[in-house]
Amino acid sequence: MSLDPVIDEIAEVYRDVIGHYDPERSGVSVHVSFYPYVGINQTIRVRDGSVYVRIAEVCRDMPIDVHQALAHVLVAKLFRRRVPKRARELYAEYISSPQMRDRAAASRRDRGRKVITGTDGSFYDLEELFSDLNTKYFWGTLRKPKLTWSAKPTFRILGHFDSHHDTIVISRSLDSGDVPRYVIEYVMYHEMLHVFHPTVHHNGRRYNHTPEFRRDEERFEKFEEADIWIETNARKLKRNVKKGQSILRRIVR
Numbered sequence: 001m002s003l004d005p006v007i008d009e010i011a012e013v014y015r016d017v018i019g020h021y022d023p024e025r026s027g028v029s030v031h032v033s034f035y036p037y038v039g040i041n042q043t044i045r046v047r048d049g050s051v052y053v054r055i056a057e058v059c060r061d062m063p064i065d066v067h068q069a070l071a072h073v074l075v076a077k078l079f080r081r082r083v084p085k086r087a088r089e090l091y092a093e094y095i096s097s098p099q100m101r102d103r104a105a106a107s108r109r110d111r112g113r114k115v116i117t118g119t120d121g122s123f124y125d126l127e128e129l130f131s132d133l134n135t136k137y138f139w140g141t142l143r144k145p146k147l148t149w150s151a152k153p154t155f156r157i158l159g160h161f162d163s164h165h166d167t168i169v170i171s172r173s174l175d176s177g178d179v180p181r182y183v184i185e186y187v188m189y190h191e192m193l194h195v196f197h198p199t200v201h202h203n204g205r206r207y208n209h210t211p212e213f214r215r216d217e218e219r220f221e222k223f224e225e226a227d228i229w230i231e232t233n234a235r236k237l238k239r240n241v242k243k244g245q246s247i248l249r250r251i252v253r
Helices: 005-021 064-078 085-095 098-111 126-137 181-196 211-217 223-241
Strands: 030-035 042-047 050-056 146-149 159-162 167-170 200-202 205-207
Touching: 005 030, 005 050, 005 064, 042 064, 064 085, 085 098, 126 146, 126 167, 126 181, 159 181, 167 181, 181 211, 181 223
Parallel strands: 030 050, 146 167
Antiparallel strands: 042 050, 159 167, 200 205
C-alpha cells in the first residue's frame, strides 16, 4: 500500500487485469508510479517477481476507465497476447485528444532538450540552402524555424522537423563533397514542407504526409534525380560511415 489512494486504485486495476490473463498471478505485487517522461510514454516491467508500472506524469488525472484500458494494453503486451480492440481505441482516443496533445507538447518543450550545433558546414550552409529554397518554392514567405546540423552523422534519418522545438535538423552525413547539392536541397525542402503543411490530426491519427504535402513535394525541380541518387548510393555510403566518412540513406520524416 502507498500513501496515495490514486496509486493504490490504479495498482489494483493492474492486479485485476493481470489476473484476467493469468489467474495464478492475480495477487502479484504491483508498484505504480508517475514519471516525468518527455511527452506521453508508459512502461511495464517485471523484476524479482513484482510488476513495475511507470505512467507519464501528464496522465496523472487520466480517468480510471482509461487507466483500465491502458492496463489491458500494457499487460496484454507483457503476456504477448492480442490487445483488446476496445481498450486500444479508448486509450488512443484519450491521448489523441486536443487537451492531451497540448500537454504532451508542453512537456516536450519544458523537459526536452534540442542540441543545436549551428548552420555552417564544411561544404554546405543551411542558412543559404533555406534562403534559396524559400525564394524559389515559397516566394520568400515561409517563416524560418531554427536550423541545425545533427550532432552526429546519421543515415536512417536524413532530416526532420521538430515542431515542439521549432527546429529543422539535417543529418551531418549530408555535409560532404560526395553529396550533390540537389540531394541536400531535396532533404531541406522536404522538411520545409513540414513547416508549410503542419501535421493533421483526424480520428485520433496523425498525418504528416498529406496528399497536399506529397503534391508539393513533387514540385521539387530534381525530385526524381534526388530520389534515385539516394537509393542508388545508399549501400555504398552506408559502408563509408564505418570508415568515418559520410553516409546517406533514404530518407526524411
